[in-house]
Amino acid sequence: MIGFVVNPVSGNGRGLKVWHEIKNILNEKDINYVESFTNRAGSGVACTMDLIKKYEPNIIVAVGGDGTVHEVINGIYQAEIKNKVHFGFIPSGSGNDYARGVKLPRHHLKALEVILNSTQRKSIDLLKIDNKVAVCSIGAGLDGKIAQITNEAKYKKWLNGLRLGGLAYVISLFRVLFSFRTSDIALTIDGEVKQLKNVWFIAVSNLPYYGGGMIINPNANENDEKAEVCIVSNINRLQLLTLFPLVYLGKHAKHKAVSFFAGENIEYEPNHYLTTQADGETIIVNKYKIEVLPQHITVVK
Structure with missing residues (x-):
């Protein structure tokens, strides 16, 4: 059945x-x-x-x-x-x-x-945060805020009707960008700690895409038992706007403001609360701790 x-x-x-x-x-x-x-x-x-x-x-x-x-x-x-x-x-x-x-x-x-x-069946990984899981990605910071604003916006429904749903994220970026406050983060990946300043967002991915077609983590693989992490930091607003279109092509990787990491357990401690999305849906987070659940669900291919 x-x-x-x-x-x-x-x-x-x-x-x-x-x-x-x-x-x-x-x-x-x-x-x-x-x-x-x-x-x-x-x-x-x-x-x-x-x-x-x-x-x-x-x-x-x-x-x-x-x-x-x-x-x-x-x-x-x-x-x-x-x-x-x-x-x-x-x-x-x-x-x-x-x-x-x-x-x-x-x-x-x-x-x-x-x-x-x-x-064909394939067992794939999931990302766990608190008592929830995600299959595509978990993002905190600017992308979490954009997801929240987009999901609440009337223009999302209008653009969906025109099959232009991805454009809603672009509109929301401009709505959020000039009031958004960056954060300093202590990032721990599989026990290794890194201190990051002026972070715009952190995106932890099981699949390469998010935000309606952006290739945020090009190397993400759904059954390699690890998550790919993309962080954008130390960049001003104008530079961020010029970086943004490159993400749709996956060509942001060489930018000096972009850092990539990978691991099974990712934990980060920001200096203020970060709005968080899981698979594009806003979630309330008690602790910013993400764990990879290897081959946890079987999908029809």
């Missing part, structure tokens, strides 16, 4: 249209499935756990964007059924960085074909 967790408002309502099309195909093919609809931010976790408890599906599919991926992955994680339920994804959102990162089709019908016909 396949369980579907559907976000009907993803992609400015595109999620519901995509689901109706998928449902017709499932019925035509006489596929055994169950469905559950999210009704508010965060409800995908409970939807996932409820499907697992009631129906014991062998595959759980998120129909939505990266936020829906994040919620379903957390539902599977909290159900404590490591690798027993496989994860699938049908994109209908704006960013779809998960699909980019694991090289899944971004067209919903092609993604459905993969779920129904593919026999």
Whole structure:
């Protein structure tokens, strides 16, 4: 049996249209499935756990964007059924960085074909922070604040309707940039401590992409049992604006303000609270400590 967790408002309502099309195909093919609809931010976790408890599906599919991926992955994680339920994804959102990162089709019908016909499975890592997990990335500082402002903005829905969802992050950058305050951070990676000054953001990645197509950590690999870390520091606002477009091409790596690290356990202590995002969703953090969970979930490829 396949369980579907559907976000009907993803992609400015595109999620519901995509689901109706998928449902017709499932019925035509006489596929055994169950469905559950999210009704508010965060409800995908409970939807996932409820499907697992009631129906014991062998595959759980998120129909939505990266936020829906994040919620379903957390539902599977909290159900404590490591690798027993496989994860699938049908994109209908704006960013779809998960699909980019694991090289899944971004067209919903092609993604459905993969779920129904593919026999390939792959165990991938997750990133754990507090009692939550992320599959794409965890970011703190400027990118966390941009994610928060974007998710609250009316223009995100409008741009999603035009299939220009990634542009919302650019608009939010300009809204946040001139009032944002950098931080000093004590960074510890696998026991090695580094002191960093004037940090704009720290991005810890399991997959290369975030923010709707930015290649923030080009070397990130979802099953190498380590996280890639990108930090931007000691740069003024104008320089940051000139750096920003390079991230979409992954060409920011050679910039003097950009530092890369890698490790299994990442901990950082900022001198003030940093707004944090996990897979693009704002989260409240008690301790900035990230742990790689090796091969913790199996995905349909």
